[in-house]
Amino acid sequence: MNPGVPTPAEPPPRLRLRPPSHQVDPRAVTWWRLRDAGSWAVVLVGGGVVLLFVQPLWLVLLEVAAAIAAVLDVTITPRIRYDRHRWEATDQAVYVRYGVFVEDWRVAPLSRVQTVDTQRGPLQQWLGLSTVTVTTASTAGALRITGLDRDKAADLVEALTAATEATAGDAT
Amino acid sequence: MTAASSTEPKPEPAMAGEPWHRLDRRSIWVAPLTPLAGLFATGLVVLTVRGWENLGLVEPAIGAVVAIGAFGWSAWYWATTWYRVTATQVELRSGLLVRQHRSVPRDRLRSVDLTADVVHRLAGLAVVAIGTGRQGGESDDEVTLDSVATAEAERLRVVLLARDARPDTRDVTAPDALAPDAPVASPHDDAPPLAVFDASWVRLAPLSLLGLVAIGLLGAGAGQLARAVDVEVFEVGPVQAVLDWFGRTPLLVSVLGGLAVLVVLNAILSTVVYVLLYGGFTLTRAADGTLRISYGLLTRRSVSIEELRIRGVAIEEPLLLRLGGGARCKIVAAGLGTKGREGKEKQDSDLLLPAAPRAVVHRVTAAVLRSPCVPVAGPLTRHPVAALRVLARQRVATAAVPAAVLGLLAGLGLVPHWTWQVALLLLPPAVAFAVLEYRNLGHGITDRFLVVRDGSTLRRTVVLRRDGIIAWRFRRSVLQRRPRLLTTSAAVAAGKGAHTINYADQDEVLAMARDTVPGLLAPFLELDAGR
Numbered sequence: 001m002n003p004g005v006p007t008p009a010e011p012p013p014r015l016r017l018r019p020p021s022h023q024v025d026p027r028a029v030t031w032w033r034l035r036d037a038g039s040w041a042v043v044l045v046g047g048g049v050v051l052l053f054v055q056p057l058w059l060v061l062l063e064v065a066a067a068i069a070a071v072l073d074v075t076i077t078p079r080i081r082y083d084r085h086r087w088e089a090t091d092q093a094v095y096v097r098y099g100v101f102v103e104d105w106r107v108a109p110l111s112r113v114q115t116v117d118t119q120r121g122p123l124q125q126w127l128g129l130s131t132v133t134v135t136t137a138s139t140a141g142a143l144r145i146t147g148l149d150r151d152k153a154a155d156l157v158e159a160l161t162a163a164t165e166a167t168a169g170d171a172t
Numbered sequence: 173m174t175a176a177s178s179t180e181p182k183p184e185p186a187m188a189g190e191p192w193h194r195l196d197r198r199s200i201w202v203a204p205l206t207p208l209a210g211l212f213a214t215g216l217v218v219l220t221v222r223g224w225e226n227l228g229l230v231e232p233a234i235g236a237v238v239a240i241g242a243f244g245w246s247a248w249y250w251a252t253t254w255y256r257v258t259a260t261q262v263e264l265r266s267g268l269l270v271r272q273h274r275s276v277p278r279d280r281l282r283s284v285d286l287t288a289d290v291v292h293r294l295a296g297l298a299v300v301a302i303g304t305g306r307q308g309g310e311s312d313d314e315v316t317l318d319s320v321a322t323a324e325a326e327r328l329r330v331v332l333l334a335r336d337a338r339p340d341t342r343d344v345t346a347p348d349a350l351a352p353d354a355p356v357a358s359p360h361d362d363a364p365p366l367a368v369f370d371a372s373w374v375r376l377a378p379l380s381l382l383g384l385v386a387i388g389l390l391g392a393g394a395g396q397l398a399r400a401v402d403v404e405v406f407e408v409g410p411v412q413a414v415l416d417w418f419g420r421t422p423l424l425v426s427v428l429g430g431l432a433v434l435v436v437l438n439a440i441l442s443t444v445v446y447v448l449l450y451g452g453f454t455l456t457r458a459a460d461g462t463l464r465i466s467y468g469l470l471t472r473r474s475v476s477i478e479e480l481r482i483r484g485v486a487i488e489e490p491l492l493l494r495l496g497g498g499a500r501c502k503i504v505a506a507g508l509g510t511k512g513r514e515g516k517e518k519q520d521s522d523l524l525l526p527a528a529p530r531a532v533v534h535r536v537t538a539a540v541l542r543s544p545c546v547p548v549a550g551p552l553t554r555h556p557v558a559a560l561r562v563l564a565r566q567r568v569a570t571a572a573v574p575a576a577v578l579g580l581l582a583g584l585g586l587v588p589h590w591t592w593q594v595a596l597l598l599l600p601p602a603v604a605f606a607v608l609e610y611r612n613l614g615h616g617i618t619d620r621f622l623v624v625r626d627g628s629t630l631r632r633t634v635v636l637r638r639d640g641i642i643a644w645r646f647r648r649s650v651l652q653r654r655p656r657l658l659t660t661s662a663a664v665a666a667g668k669g670a671h672t673i674n675y676a677d678q679d680e681v682l683a684m685a686r687d688t689v690p691g692l693l694a695p696f697l698e699l700d701a702g703r
Contacts, residue, residue: 017682136665
């Protein structure tokens with residue numbers, strides 16, 4: 001066990017990560033809302049079918065609790081998520097922030113980016129949204145920008161791909 | 173035959189018609205021998221117990237069919253498997269009805285792993301596994317040759333890793349800045365080893381739990397055998413005697429006695445297993461820019477890793493070993509997860525040093541990283557006391573779950589009340605673990621390395637090359653916000669992907685991350701005017 005280092009005489013400056021400059025498309029709120037509503041609906045309908053046959057008290061309570069959680073989740077969290085989820089791409093690095101209860105910031109230099117992908121699920125296609133995933137050579141380092149406008153996402157992918165192709169080596 | 177081309181010059185010119193090789197013909201007999209030997213040994217035991225007079229015609233017939241089948245399949249595999257090394261690719265094709273063709277670009281090869289168990293060694297054969305730096309997903313681009321002659325295996329090792337036949341001079345500042353053990357690579361001969369197995373290491377062996385694992389395996393095997401021969405385990409003489417003794421002696425004595433026997437057995441078996449597994453350990457820096465790690469008295473293992481791919485070293489100290497003044501080392505590098513023929517991940521493929529005295533561990537770490545000083549020897553930055561509070565809260569909350577559930581059930585009258593009271597006994601150890609974990613937290617940077625330390629009963633200290641960090645990740649839960657604790661992960665293209673500094677002081681760790689990889693993080697930081 002190493003003894004603690006004596007702390008420096010002056011306290012270090014108070015630092016924080018600044019918010020990335022861009023927000024995703026406002027339609028993303030609708031997308032998250034629909035997606036969450038869909039998964040909650042599966043849970044609630046499943047519980048409801050069981051309640052048709054047996055009505056133990058704990059299951060009724062559970063179903064009510066789930067219904068309240070679902071309403072809160074569908075009405076409130078998409079907005080918070082929209083506020084929290086920000087991104088930024090400079091000519092040096094990609095910087096993404098997300099998270100509702102656990103804040104999560106990720107930074108990857110463009111010189112270490114391996115692939116840039118877009119995904120669009122059925123709901124996203126209908127809303128004209130895209131998710132951009134930036135992967136590095138590490139299994140833990142993927143950055144994801146969810147709910148970008150389709151055309152903006154295409155531009156971003158093009159710019160990132162051009163920047164990563166400009167760097168030599170295998171980005172490890 | 174396969175080894176016909178062993179006199180080929182190392183850097184082969186590009187030729188389109190590179191000939192295909194077969195595996196060594198002897199592998200037809202060698203590959204099925206170990207499983208068959210186990211089968212026949214079991215058969216013999218069964219027969220001896222049951223009595224030879226019961227032996228009919230059926231059992232030998234089944235045995236013969238199984239043996240013929242195994243050898244037949246092995247011969248089929250040999251006859252239909254071909255491999256070759258071209259200027260750019262390693263290719264393996266096998267099968268006739270279902271054809272498989274796998275080709276791996278040679279510039280993606282990161283490690284070559286030769287394994288030879290006793291039978292293979294007697295026959296002069298080795299299994300060659302070639303690892304690539306592919307991270308994540310199905311590592312389907314690994315090539316395993318089971319098996320080729322030892323000379324051919326050595327030739328493959330040299331040829332496959334020789335593509336970049338110069339040591340990593342990129343980050344060696346000056347020849348005299350090297351550690352005393354890091355010799356200047358001579359063009360012809362391998363340098364003297366960086367570490368060699370020493371009898372004094374064996375004194376650390378009883379501190380591991382390898383023996384308990386061995387006891388478990390032996391017990392399970394014996395139980396299975398007993399079931400096969402219809403012997404009731406509890407009616408065997410010695411077992412019966414032990415059970416009788418347990419029945420007659422007071423509880424305290426029997427528990428203490430049992431523990432003492434386990435400890436002694438573990439110490440003996442651990443030592444035996446340690447010597448068999450790691451005896452003859454040698455770590456060499458070869459002239460072609462690879463590290464070579466070979467060990468094993470029975471199964472001989474020899475792993476070569478391209479030095480350029482090494483991103484760091486992880487020092488692991490299980491509590492007992494640490495108290496005994498020892499540690500073991502692993503390599504943090506891409507392309508080390510090689511797999512065997514049955515697709516199972518091989519153990520120890522990232523082993524750098526088995527349990528050894530701390531001084532040796534530090535010396536080897538410095539030598540492998542080509543660092544003039546030992547990066548872990550200096551003091552690390554401790555984390556704020558608030559981290560202990562967060563850790564303790566988490567551990568205690570987890571440990572309180574059984575008591576809470578049992579208490580609820582007791583309230584409903586489903587279980588007796590003493591159950592949740594007993595479950596409360598989990599709380600003191602939970603606090604102890606949190607304290608241990610907190611005391612192990614630490615991090616620091618040196619001129620070329622980032623050092624990250626964590627773990628409770630297993631303390632891990634990872635020394636990462638700063639230029640190997642390819643991304644940062646910062647996390648903060650709601651609980652961490654007010655005490656200004658930030659969890660920081662450095663992602664590397666190797667091993668498990670990211671190394672995490674848990675619950676560090678936000679201001680300090682952000683400044684450190686900014687300095688670790690210059691220019692990356694600075695644009696995204698701002699002064700926190702206060703809240």
